[in-house]
Amino acid sequence: MAKQEKAADVIDNEGAHKGDQMHAAPGTFVLTLILLLSFAVYYFANWKALADVWQVR
Amino acid sequence: MESPLASVAPNWLKAPTGTERAWIGLALLWCVVLTLAMPYWHFKGKQNSTGEAYTVEPAKFAARVQQFVESNKVGEQNGVPIVEPAPGGDAYMQAQMWTFYPILQLKKGQTYRIHLSSLDLQHGWSVMPINMNFQILPGYDHVLTITPTTAGEFPVICNEFCGIGHHQMTGKIIVTE
Amino acid sequence: MTTMDPTVEDALPETAVEPKGNHAPGMARVCATTGLTVDLTAEKFIKLHAVFAVVFLLLGGIAALLIAMTRWSAVHLLPADWYYRLTTFHGLNMLILWILFMEVAILYFAATALLKTRLASAGLAWAGFVLMAVGAVTLDTMILMGTSDVMMTSYAPLRAHPLFYLSIIFVAVGTLIGVINFFATVYIAKRDKTYSGSVPLVVFGAITAAIIAVVTLGHGAGIMIPTFLWSIEVLPSPDPAVYRLVWWGLGHQSQQVNVAAMVSVWYLLGAITVGAKVLNQGVSRTAFLLYILFINLASAHHLLVDPGVSAGWKIWNTSYAMYLAVLASMIHGYTVPAAVEVALRKQGHDKGLFGWLGAAPWRNPGFSGFFLSLVVFGFLGGITGVTLGTEQINIIAHNTLRIPGHFHTTVVGGTTTAFMALAYYVVPLIFRREFPMRAICRAQPYVFTLGVVILAVGMSFAGSYGVARRHWDVEFTGATHAASFDPSVHIFLGMVGIGGIIAFVGLLMFVIPTVIAVFFGKKIEGKMPAW
Amino acid sequence: MAESTPVTVHWLERLLDNTWLLLALGVLVPAISYTLWGLIELSNLPSATLP
Numbered sequence: 099m100a101k102q103e104k105a106a107d108v109i110d111n112e113g114a115h116k117g118d119q120m121h122a123a124p125g126t127f128v129l130t131l132i133l134l135l136s137f138a139v140y141y142f143a144n145w146k147a148l149a150d151v152w153q154v155r
Numbered sequence: 156m157e158s159p160l161a162s163v164a165p166n167w168l169k170a171p172t173g174t175e176r177a178w179i180g181l182a183l184l185w186c187v188v189l190t191l192a193m194p195y196w197h198f199k200g201k202q203n204s205t206g207e208a209y210t211v212e213p214a215k216f217a218a219r220v221q222q223f224v225e226s227n228k229v230g231e232q233n234g235v236p237i238v239e240p241a242p243g244g245d246a247y248m249q250a251q252m253w254t255f256y257p258i259l260q261l262k263k264g265q266t267y268r269i270h271l272s273s274l275d276l277q278h279g280w281s282v283m284p285i286n287m288n289f290q291i292l293p294g295y296d297h298v299l300t301i302t303p304t305t306a307g308e309f310p311v312i313c314n315e316f317c318g319i320g321h322h323q324m325t326g327k328i329i330v331t332e
Numbered sequence: 333m334t335t336m337d338p339t340v341e342d343a344l345p346e347t348a349v350e351p352k353g354n355h356a357p358g359m360a361r362v363c364a365t366t367g368l369t370v371d372l373t374a375e376k377f378i379k380l381h382a383v384f385a386v387v388f389l390l391l392g393g394i395a396a397l398l399i400a401m402t403r404w405s406a407v408h409l410l411p412a413d414w415y416y417r418l419t420t421f422h423g424l425n426m427l428i429l430w431i432l433f434m435e436v437a438i439l440y441f442a443a444t445a446l447l448k449t450r451l452a453s454a455g456l457a458w459a460g461f462v463l464m465a466v467g468a469v470t471l472d473t474m475i476l477m478g479t480s481d482v483m484m485t486s487y488a489p490l491r492a493h494p495l496f497y498l499s500i501i502f503v504a505v506g507t508l509i510g511v512i513n514f515f516a517t518v519y520i521a522k523r524d525k526t527y528s529g530s531v532p533l534v535v536f537g538a539i540t541a542a543i544i545a546v547v548t549l550g551h552g553a554g555i556m557i558p559t560f561l562w563s564i565e566v567l568p569s570p571d572p573a574v575y576r577l578v579w580w581g582l583g584h585q586s587q588q589v590n591v592a593a594m595v596s597v598w599y600l601l602g603a604i605t606v607g608a609k610v611l612n613q614g615v616s617r618t619a620f621l622l623y624i625l626f627i628n629l630a631s632a633h634h635l636l637v638d639p640g641v642s643a644g645w646k647i648w649n650t651s652y653a654m655y656l657a658v659l660a661s662m663i664h665g666y667t668v669p670a671a672v673e674v675a676l677r678k679q680g681h682d683k684g685l686f687g688w689l690g691a692a693p694w695r696n697p698g699f700s701g702f703f704l705s706l707v708v709f710g711f712l713g714g715i716t717g718v719t720l721g722t723e724q725i726n727i728i729a730h731n732t733l734r735i736p737g738h739f740h741t742t743v744v745g746g747t748t749t750a751f752m753a754l755a756y757y758v759v760p761l762i763f764r765r766e767f768p769m770r771a772i773c774r775a776q777p778y779v780f781t782l783g784v785v786i787l788a789v790g791m792s793f794a795g796s797y798g799v800a801r802r803h804w805d806v807e808f809t810g811a812t813h814a815a816s817f818d819p820s821v822h823i824f825l826g827m828v829g830i831g832g833i834i835a836f837v838g839l840l841m842f843v844i845p846t847v848i849a850v851f852f853g854k855k856i857e858g859k860m861p862a863w
Numbered sequence: 864m865a866e867s868t869p870v871t872v873h874w875l876e877r878l879l880d881n882t883w884l885l886l887a888l889g890v891l892v893p894a895i896s897y898t899l900w901g902l903i904e905l906s907n908l909p910s911a912t913l914p
Contacts, residue, residue: 120173121156121611122677123670125685127174130666134185137715144725145192147796151285151728153201153266153302156609159533159599159616159671160368160446167530168614168876175612175666182662186655193647193723202724206646208639209911219913233812245914254812270911271639277487277572279731279800283815286798288730290638292572293489296911297639310815312808314731314800316483317490319413322805325813518882530880539882543889550890551898577901581893617879624885628893632901640905649897 201302204289211296216272220247224257232258237329240267248311248326250278250291252318255311255326263306263330271297279314282328288314303330353448354524360450363761365859366604370762374444374451378437378762380461381510382755385433386846388468389748392425393839400787400832405806405825412804413481419802421475423484427743428503428586429468434751435541435593436460436510441762442538442596443517448526452516460509467502470495483802485583488559488575497560504552504582511545514538533610533617534603537596540620545589547628551581573640584631587739590747591661592623594705597750598668601702604757605693605863607679608671616667622660626652633717636726646723658718665710672703696863701753701777708781709746712788717742731802733828734795740788744835749781752842759846760860765853769845774863776845780838783831790827797821 157163171179197203223238223246230237236257240246242265249256251274261267271280273293280289285305291297311326351360351369359372395418401409410418444451451457474480480492518539521527531539555578561567599616602608610616632649635641652658673688681691693699716738720729729735756773759765767773797818799806806825808815878884 121175121670121674123174123611123666123673125688126666126670126673127178128685129669130178130662131181133662133665133710133715134181136711137185137718140715141189141719141722144719144722144728145196148202148725148728149200151202151287152282152304154287154727155203155205155207155300156611157532157613158603159608159610160603162447162527162529162532163613164529165872166876168873168879169612171612171615175615175670178666179615179659179663182659182666185662186659189658189718189722190651190654193651196724197643197647200724202727203643204637204646204723204727205643206639206641208908210908211911211913215913216911235812258813276490277576281731281798281800283798284818286728286732286796288637288727288732290576290635290730292576292639294571295573295639295908296913310813312798312800312815314803315487316416316802319416319481321416322412322803323808323811325808325811325815327813515882515886530876536879539885543886546886547890547893571905573905574902577905578898581898585893614876618875621879621885624889625892628889629897631893631897635901640908641901642904645900645904649901653896 207298207300209296209298210294211272213272213274213293216247216296217249217274220249220256223247228257229260232327235327242267244268245270248280249274250280250313250324251275253313253320253324255280255313255324258327258329260329260331261303263303263332266300266302269299269301271299276317277315278317278324279312281312281314283310283312285309290315303328306330306332353450353526354520355450364857365761368445369448371444371450373454373457374440375762377451377457377461378440378758381433381437381440382758382762383850384465384468385430385437386755386843388425388429388433389839390843391472392422392430393836393843395422395425397832397836400829402804403825404829404832405822407829413478415804416481416483416802417475417478420481420483421472424471424475426748427484428500429471431586431590431743431747432503432507433464435545435589436464436507437758438593438597438754439510439514439538439542440517442535443514443521446532446535447518447521449517449521449524452513452520456509456513456516460506460513463502463506463509465506467499467506471499471503474499485579486559487579488562488570488572491563494560494563497556497563501553501556501560504549504556507545508549508553511542511549514542530613533613534596534600536617537592537599537620540623541589541592541596543624544585544592544628548582548585548589551578551585555579555582573638576635576638577641580631580634581628584634585628587743588623588627588630590743591627592620594709594747594750595620595664595668597754598664598702598706599671601698601750601753601757602668602672602675605696605699605702606672606675608675611667611671611674615663619660619663619667622656625656627657627660629653630657630721633721633726636721636723637730643723650721650723655718658714661710661714665706665714668706669703693863695774696756697773697777698753698756698863701749701756704777704781705746705750705753708741708749708785712785713738713742713746716792729795731800732795733791733799733801736801737788737790737792737795740784740791745781745784745788749777749784752780753777755842755846756863759849759853760856763850763853764856765849766856766861767845767849768853769848772841773845776838776841779841780835783833783835783838785831786827787831787835790824790831794821794824794828797824799825
């Protein structure tokens, strides 16, 4: 069972080289871009709907 | 990289890199757009909720509504007076369990200062079918400077729970060409 | 499904044979599955709070089904008084009781197990729990007796029975005591040096939730105490505008506690289901900091079309100070799935853009519930929330069904789904009982999410035609002036009904196996069986 | 706070490690921006002139 070593690994590596290697998450990046696009579409569609109602201050 | 369940040795603060950095930049940019949108609309847009309001005693407001009805009444529908305020002038509507009073008759394209208040509980002022919604509180004269841009008959419904007859609380605005 | 269960392979920070930390002898055990040290006192209170939480979830769920069957205009099941009564009941059981009991359990877990410390005070834990439980039971009793049909918001001068307010004060103070116990536990862990360096990210998220909870409960006490005194005719009626302002400091911020707790649970479940690591501590923690500082301003979302507060106040506060809390959510919305992606790619699922997604353990309800929660919260809850909370756009949304359409995707599709996913690990690891009916458990997150999404989309579309929330009759039968909606709203209200049924089935698929597991499940002696 | 961490630690990291300062800030910011500002506006409303 490799658990012991792996756990030890995590602890030993603390401070050694964390954060300095780039992580690659291209799939997530594409997903978040889709989120941003849907966000913008929904948001501006609502401004458009608002512009169609009576004027009020 | 640590597990989110593990404590972390000092000096872990590092600038983001790669796609993470790119995403934070994009998200920040989007937040700037969101931030600018509301002030922009406040000055350039035609639909704003500025919250203009005054404190008012319910009895005094009711008396003012009665005076408004008597001097501007033009008809009656379902036992409720139809009242036509002068274009550009003040109009009053009171909410009370479970009616809106009176019916307002407005002219399309004219601007009115509509005063809303309640004699008892909180109510909602929701104009159908254009779906504009405002809050009415007892003790507060909520002033909406409104310009109807479409003509027709517009039911007003209450959309704030105000007791068991809440779903029967309706009123009306008539907009003439 | 991956054949390996990372719970036992890769995810955990540390393993121990003997309990680690500052526990008295015999007061802690080592979890055979995770290697974490579990404080036995904390464990007892985690169990108590979790069991109560699930009871209130079930009660709120039964009310939800009946409400949905009433809003479905073709069925229109309940009479008006019971519709309003159960809407009050549903809101308080779901948004306050289920969530707060679960959150105290999460706080106790995060502080003790992840910081390897004992719980600060069993006495405080008892006091908090008893206050919460007495308050909750009294609250539900008062509502069902028909004395307090005032909605969750109980907007003054609408008046409920004095015990209604008193029981909410009990729940709030009890929760606050639990939160104080959490902070005391964090304090003694640091004092006793049971961990080194900075607290784990999940604990940091829990601290964020606890800080927001302090703000929330302070506002709750601030408004509920004078309202209670009014109900027994000691004080005059609270000013309705002041009531709304301060009450929403409780009502909205309690849901921000959810957001922080849910994001922490995302990080936690990412770690224990696929071995996800923290990609950048600074980024994730700074995002939590933005929650701490700014997310509470969004209580203003409820006052955007109110009289009294100015446009400046509305714009500044509804934007969470220039949308910095939105930025925080967008950051978590990247870092959480990215951590999953990096972990799965490292395990060899490196094909193309989305090979890792295909290889994710979709049959593990702890993972699928977590990931569905993330997607529904982000794509539906977040987008609608920010849009509806835009000062001017709120004019076409305030108090329509668009509002519950939004928060059913955040609090139900997001938080509740995440907490259910968490339960698929809490029961085997804390209660040490095996889940029965595992096929039903595997399907549960999908069924529940499907139902919630259909329901919420139906609400949102009906609301965009002006259908009011908390409203019994879309036909306005007997009203002075006839009113009606576009006929298409009946289709959308039908979606509310059908989505409600599916979500309720999904709820039962969670509650029944969980209850059976907790009370009759096979005891787990060694490691928990992999999902 | 700084006892176990070297003085060179970035200020943001020290802030993020300081639970009590975070608690204070987390309470103060909404209390001032949302609650106090809102209450001041409500209490300064003029009373209505009803012609």
